[in-house]
Amino acid sequence: KQEVTQIPAALSVPEGENLVLNCSFTDSAIYNLQWFRQDPGKGLTSLLLIQSSQREQTSGRLNASLDKSSGRSTLYIAASQPGDSATYLCAVTVYKLSFGAGTTVTVRA
Amino acid sequence: GAGVSQSPRYKVAKRGQDVALRCDPISGHVSLFWYQQALGQGPEFLTYFQNEAQLDKSGLPSDRFFAERPEGSVSTLKIQRTQQEDSAVYLCASSLALGTQSTDTQYFGPGTRLTVL
Numbered sequence: 001k002q003e004v005t006q007i008p009a010a011l012s013v014p015e016g017e018n019l020v021l022n023c024s025f026t027d028s029a030i031y032n033l034q035w036f037r038q039d040p041g042k043g044l045t046s047l048l049l050i051q052s053s054q055r056e057q058t059s060g061r062l063n064a065s066l067d068k069s070s071g072r073s074t075l076y077i078a079a080s081q082p083g084d085s086a087t088y089l090c091a092v093t094v095y096k097l098s099f100g101a102g103t104t105v106t107v108r109a
Numbered sequence: 110g111a112g113v114s115q116s117p118r119y120k121v122a123k124r125g126q127d128v129a130l131r132c133d134p135i136s137g138h139v140s141l142f143w144y145q146q147a148l149g150q151g152p153e154f155l156t157y158f159q160n161e162a163q164l165d166k167s168g169l170p171s172d173r174f175f176a177e178r179p180e181g182s183v184s185t186l187k188i189q190r191t192q193q194e195d196s197a198v199y200l201c202a203s204s205l206a207l208g209t210q211s212t213d214t215q216y217f218g219p220g221t222r223l224t225v226l
Contacts, residue, residue: 099151
């Protein structure tokens with residue numbers, strides 16, 4: 001069974017600092033890896049999708065890397081802002097998604 | 110355009126009651142998924158439909174849980190004789206294709222928060 005782990009579970013940083021969120025998974029037979037954002041009481045918003053053949057994906061201040069052979073992904077958020085405060089979830093796909101428990105981020109103004 | 114919608118957004122049930130949760134996927138999306146998210150946890154897969162066919166129900170926690178998608182569009186998740194451990198947010202997601210391509214993205218609804226007293 002696929003196991004997805006996210007470290008740290010929570011993170012608090014001052015505004016402007018860069019964020020580094022880690023995700024590891026046990027089975028490398030995946031189609032892709034996605035990073036999602038979840039705000040309290042809301043659904044999931046897809047941030048980045050990295051195909052299994054790709055090494056990284058970028059969108060604005062967000063950059064995600066994927067090392068499938070070692071079962072790791074890292075999400076970088078540059079120059080954090082208070083609006084980045086949310087829970088970030090990574091998920092690996094084999095048609096269905098297997099999620100980590102998330103990293104809850106607080107960016108202090 | 111319209112996204113995935115779910116209703117009701119909130120449901121309170123007494124232990125032993127039956128509940129029905131509805132999901133309206135994005136029009137034309139072939140694949141539909143249900144996930145259960147307990148407080149402080151990531152979502153856990155429940156079941157998967159490809160059009161009207163339920164191809165995977167391995168995540169349903171017990172035979173009290175039943176899902177259907179009779180016309181390949183709207184789906185209903187039914188929970189019979191609810192228990193306190195069923196309290197969670199139930200998320201629905203849809204995908205345009207079969208979910209087997211590396212580019213496939215699942216689009217999530219806002220979820221239904223079920224509280225069983």
